[in-house]
Amino acid sequence: MEIVLSGIRPTGNLHLGNYFGAVRNFVKMQDEANCFFFIADYHSLTTHPKPDDLHARVKQVLVEYLAAGLDPEKSTLYVQSDLQETAELYLFLNMNAYMGELERVTTFKEKARKQPDNVNAGLLTYPSLMAADILIHKAHKVPVGKDQEQHLEMTRTFARRFNRMYQEDYFPIPQAFNFGEELVKVPGLDGSGKMGKSEGEGNAIFLSDDPKTIRKKVMRAVTDSGPTEPNQSKPEAIENLFTMLRIMSTPDAYNFFDEQYNNCTIRYGDLKKHLAEEIVHFTDPIRNRILELGNNEQYISKVARLGAEKARESGRKTVNEVREIIGFKSF
Ligand code: TYM
Secondary structure, three states: OOEEEEEEOOOOOOEHHHHHHHHHHHHHHOOOOEEEEEEOHHHHOOOOOOOOOHHHHHHHHHHHHHHHOOOOOOOEEEEHHHOOHHHHHHHHHHHOOOHHHHHOOHHHHHHHHHOOOOOOHHHHOHHHHHHHHHHOOOOOEEEOOHHHHHHHHHHHHHHHHHHHHOOOOOOOOOEEEOHHHHOOOOEOOOOOOEOOOOOOOOOOOEOOOOHHHHHHHHHOOOOOOOOOOOOOOOOHHHHHHHHHHHHHOOHHHHHHHHHHHHOOOOOHHHHHHHHHHHHHHHHHHHHHHHHHHHOOHHHHHHHHHHHHHHHHHHHHHHHHHHHHHHOOOOO
16 A cells, blocks of 8 residues: 655644645545654754744644544554654664755755754754655655655655665655645735745634634735726735635635626625635534544543554664664674
């Protein structure tokens, strides 16, 4: 069976963009592949060396993944730092990762610019750690957004290099794939870009948002003073609202408001009210599960322990084999 793997940094609550961009597809993939989903808490040290609420944030992602439909029985759902063998594979990969290629990585250059006082070696070797995550389970397929494609290319380079160097066809070369073609990009509510890309309060709707917050965010979404000519094209902010409507509501509702836009009778307030109710209707069951699971410490610990156990079974085997291939022998 094909092995699929994905990692997420515990940097915030899941929003509708995460859900429709990735998580919804992860839920489906669980029945078709051997899936590993992990929370990349080691990686978060590259930007937050002294995270005070790391455990709470890891737990929140775990809870939200479960609430969104990931199944710990079907998939291996684990926390990166529970699989300590990842760190050993990272060390081995780093021995054959070169300064030049690491320094050329776009995300490294961006982060180095953003945090000039903390250009640490972990930041530089972020791609080796990501490669370790992927190769430790010998994954075949890795769903990634556009911004992670270069990291995947590095993983492929490291895997090929390892195989060549130690003259063994050991690691499968993982393929990146993007759900992008089959779905709409979820826009932000502040009139531009992708949901979650800007930090602005109100840009993103989180799965954990309560109905009141959702209504408030949607009603505050950026609009203009309305169309003045029939069938005029929509400015970005308005296009975004219609995109949200297409994702969250029915074709009938979409066509209804589209027609009103085209004959200049639209009242954005009505559109927003409708959109807000559709979002509330969709997120409410998920939010209830988030609240319920968040209070069930025992169940969450059980899930994390089960995930760690399954991840270790797979990861230890790989690292032991890698040690042997490189030439480490125990006495
Ligand atoms: P991040 O936070 O950008 O995204 C988290 C995860 O969401 C998935 N994803 C997508 N998948 C397919 N198509 C899309 N358009 C799309 N958008 C988001 C990805 O599976 C991504 O994993 N550096 C990584 C975290 C990471 C990682 C890894 C990912 C650490 N180790 C190993 C994959 C494999 C990141 O910042 O992801």
